[in-house]
Amino acid sequence: MRKKQWQGWGSGEQAEQHYLVQPRALAGGGDFRYVSEFLRASGWRDRSKTGGPLHMESPDRAVRVTFAPHVRPGGWAVHGRTGGAPGEWSAYLGPQTPVEIVAGLTDALTRPRSAHAPTVWAPLQEQNWHTRFEGRDYIATSPDTTTWMQYRYSHEGEAMWRAGVQTQQSDGWAASFTPNTPIHLVQAFSTELASPDPVMRPRGSVPVSPQIRTWSVSVTPSELGAWQQARITAARAATWARNSPRTALPHAPAGGARTRR
Structure with missing residues (x-):
C-alpha cells in the first residue's frame, strides 16, 4: 500500500454522486488514506512494503499502525509502548x-495529551447513549441500538474496552483495547464513535442496510481533493508548531525602559 498516497479523487471536473451516511458506524470502512495521509503529514514514517499491508510508525518509534484488509481477521492494529x-x-x-x-484514535496519537482527566463515557452520554450494567460489565448503546461500547472484565479479572455494531448483515465490525491502552486514546475513539455527523461514501461503497439513512450529493473531484488537503494541511501545521523552536523574547531591564533625552 506504500505507493497509494493520496493524489485526490481523479482529474476532471464532472460532478460525481456520493452519499452522506448515518449512522457513521454503519457506513463501511472507507478510504484508508484518510488515516494514513494524516499520519504521514504528522511526520510518521511509512514502513509499508510494496504490495503489502499499510505500516506506519511514529517519529519516536513508540507506536505503529497497520492495516491489512486482505487477511483474516485483518483490519486495523495499533501497537504502542x-x-x-x-x-x-x-x-x-x-x-x-x-x-x-x-482516525479518532490515530489522530490523537499525533497530539499532545490534554491536561484534563479523560472520560470515555462523556462523549456517549452527550449524544444520549443509554448506559447500564450487565453483570459486572458496563455498556452503552446508541439511541438507535445499532452501536455499543462496553467496559468488560475478563475471566482473569482484567478490565478492557470493547465496541462494535449490531447489524442485520454479516459485514459488521468490532474493536477491542487491551487493559493498559491509554484512556485518552479510548476517549478519542468514543468521541468519533458517538458523533452524529454523517460521513461521505462514493456511489457503490454504501452498505445495503435498512438501518442506515443516506442523502445523495454531487461533488467534483477538486472539492473532494480540497477537503482532504485541508485535513493534511492542518496536520502539517500542527506538526510544525510543535517542532519549531520558540524564540525567547528579550527581557526588559528592571524598573522599565528609560528614554534617553
Whole structure:
C-alpha cells in the first residue's frame, strides 16, 4: 500500500454522486488514506512494503499502525509502548470500521495529551447513549441500538474496552483495547464513535442496510481533493508548531525602559 498516497479523487471536473451516511458506524470502512495521509503529514514514517499491508510508525518509534484488509481477521492494529508502568498496549479494529472512527484514535496519537482527566463515557452520554450494567460489565448503546461500547472484565479479572455494531448483515465490525491502552486514546475513539455527523461514501461503497439513512450529493473531484488537503494541511501545521523552536523574547531591564533625552 506504500505507493497509494493520496493524489485526490481523479482529474476532471464532472460532478460525481456520493452519499452522506448515518449512522457513521454503519457506513463501511472507507478510504484508508484518510488515516494514513494524516499520519504521514504528522511526520510518521511509512514502513509499508510494496504490495503489502499499510505500516506506519511514529517519529519516536513508540507506536505503529497497520492495516491489512486482505487477511483474516485483518483490519486495523495499533501497537504502542510507554516508558512507564503500563508497558505495551494494543488496539484492534475490524476492517469495516469506518476510517473516520479509526482516525479518532490515530489522530490523537499525533497530539499532545490534554491536561484534563479523560472520560470515555462523556462523549456517549452527550449524544444520549443509554448506559447500564450487565453483570459486572458496563455498556452503552446508541439511541438507535445499532452501536455499543462496553467496559468488560475478563475471566482473569482484567478490565478492557470493547465496541462494535449490531447489524442485520454479516459485514459488521468490532474493536477491542487491551487493559493498559491509554484512556485518552479510548476517549478519542468514543468521541468519533458517538458523533452524529454523517460521513461521505462514493456511489457503490454504501452498505445495503435498512438501518442506515443516506442523502445523495454531487461533488467534483477538486472539492473532494480540497477537503482532504485541508485535513493534511492542518496536520502539517500542527506538526510544525510543535517542532519549531520558540524564540525567547528579550527581557526588559528592571524598573522599565528609560528614554534617553
